[in-house]
């Protein structure tokens with residue numbers, strides 16, 4: 122892939138405008154680390170119930186963007202409007218409470234738990250947040266909810282397996298399932314197919330797509346696999362040096378000259394044909 126050069130124009134073209142209700146809007150969001158501008162005056166809107174991808178070269182600011190939305194880091198300036206409320210700078214725990222969950226390596230929190238125990242712990246954590254410490258919880262209800270979540274991500278056959286003994290793809294499913302236990306309306310997925318072979322990737326993104334359809338939640342995923350992005354994302358946003366280079370449908374992004382120049386590379390259109 123071609124190296125990303127700082128965009129001279131910004132953004133070159135935004136042919137796509139999503140007409141749906143915006144569940145999340147980023148307004149002039151900025152974040153720097155010393156002299157590095159990781160998020161460069163980003164503004165973008167995410168429609169409720171959409172499945173969209175964030176792409177861009179290494180160092181483009183994708184992870185930083187997820188860190189900002191999920192409250193892991195605070196922006197220098199700008200707004201993150203979620204369900205009409207500015208959540209910029211709120212602590213991560215409060216943001217989860219408001220309905221944004223991020224699936225990443227949570228399984229490592231429960232390495233000595235079985236899959237069922239991990240789900241039960243996540244369900245209890247969610248319910249404890251909603252009630253007070255002394256609210257009695259039915260073991261049956263916890264078990265049923267954990268079972269439901271395991272089935273949602275297709276891990277019910279691994280209920281008695283220790284989390285750390287799961288295969289790589291199964292760990293990812295556990296991460297996603299544990300994020301779903303938080304009952305989010307917006308789910309952030311950080312490279313759901315990373316480290317997988319071609320067949321496993323298709324299987325994983327197929328599961329993510331099925332979940333998105335069934336749960337009717339908004340999903341934003343970071344992904345490097347262009348075949349997956351172009352096949353599954355309704356809207357694709359391309360970052361380059363922290364700025365929005367372009368946004369649009371697969372067709373629009375594929376043929377966007379600025380994206381080809383900065384990210385996809387000149388050979389891409391011929392390869393795709």
Ligand SMILES: Nc1ncnc2c1ncn2[C@@H]1O[C@H](COP(=O)(O)OP(=O)(O)OP(=O)(O)O)[C@@H](O)[C@H]1O
Nearest residue numbers: 154157158159177178179180181182183184185186
């Ligand atoms: N905590 C930090 N301290 C200093 N610099 C950081 C920090 N986090 C990110 N950066 C820098 O900000 C820029 C954006 O990084 P980020 O990880 O968001 O990019 P990315 O698009 O997710 O990259 P990749 O695809 O490699 O994961 C990079 O130059 C990175 O080195």
